[in-house]
Amino acid sequence: MANELGGFMVEKNPAFEAWAVNITPGSRVADWSDQELARAIREGIRPDGTVIGPPMPISLYRGLSDDDLYSIVAFLRTLPANGTATPFSTYNIPLPPAYGPPIESVAAIPAGVTVAYGEYLAGPVAHCLECHTPMGERGPMFDTHLGAGGFEFHGPWGTSVSSNITSHKDGLAGYSDAELKAMITQGVRPDGSRMLPPMGYHHYAAMTETDLNAVVLYLRQLPPLPEGG
Numbered sequence: 001m002a003n004e005l006g007g008f009m010v011e012k013n014p015a016f017e018a019w020a021v022n023i024t025p026g027s028r029v030a031d032w033s034d035q036e037l038a039r040a041i042r043e044g045i046r047p048d049g050t051v052i053g054p055p056m057p058i059s060l061y062r063g064l065s066d067d068d069l070y071s072i073v074a075f076l077r078t079l080p081a082n083g084t085a086t087p088f089s090t091y092n093i094p095l096p097p098a099y100g101p102p103i104e105s106v107a108a109i110p111a112g113v114t115v116a117y118g119e120y121l122a123g124p125v126a127h128c129l130e131c132h133t134p135m136g137e138r139g140p141m142f143d144t145h146l147g148a149g150g151f152e153f154h155g156p157w158g159t160s161v162s163s164n165i166t167s168h169k170d171g172l173a174g175y176s177d178a179e180l181k182a183m184i185t186q187g188v189r190p191d192g193s194r195m196l197p198p199m200g201y202h203h204y205a206a207m208t209e210t211d212l213n214a215v216v217l218y219l220r221q222l223p224p225l226p227e228g229g
């Protein structure tokens with residue numbers, strides 16, 4: 001579904017029509033400095049001062065460490081240049097002037113099977129919580145509904161609804177660690193059924209055992225919430 005050349009519609013709803021734009025070196029980002037591209041990713045502000053809208057999870061990307069952010073920038077610079085002009089997203093809702101105060105620097109969280117590292121992976125890096133938290137007027141309701149699921153996605157597959165991934169019985173309480181890892185990395189439930197898009201199982205398959213254990217450890221301690229909060 002997703003490829004790095006962009007140019008596909010990500011979501012269409014009454015609030016916005018979002019397109020994933022070309023971010024290869026063949027696009028306008030070629031003219032942006034590394035700092036400018038980094039700021040667009042982590043703070044959602046383009047060099048011309050305009051703000052990037054949903055569904056890009058800027059509020060989570062604000063937590064990306066400098067090391068990881070600049071690794072992403074370096075990686076994007078190595079993509080094959082593609083000159084395809086992709087449509088821009090349109091918003092019928094006002095975008096905020098910024099997602100928070102300017103960010104000077106974010107320190108790396110040491111890798112290891114810790115709740116802190118799991119939280120970093122499930123948030124800024126793999127943005128599990130963006131999709132698995134219901135959306136309110138001002139974005140995902142992290143403060144009150146963290147991980148409760150119930151966010152709807154529309155696409156060629158029909159409609160999928162993100163699952164509750166808290167420690168509640170409506171959530172992950174009934175799954176073993178091995179079952180959870182198989183769902184995250186393969187998109188297959190314990191009964192053998194395949195999970196629907198748009199969760200990026202194929203990307204998560206690249207997670208190391210340490211990464212996966214940290215994410216599972218973190219999810220297990222999310223306060224239990226019923227489906228959809």
Ligand code: HEC
Binds near residue numbers: 184
């Ligand atoms: C782009 C949105 C998106 C992202 C990002 C995402 N998910 Fe999901 N996830 C979904 C949707 C939608 C479903 C439901 C799929 C279905 O109905 O078949 C789902 C299902 C699941 C399930 C199955 C639960 C069950 O009871 O069936 C688990 C576990 C899960 N996600 C964990 C994660 C974790 C952990 C991450 C981050 C590493 C993550 N998800 C990232 C959208 C997402």
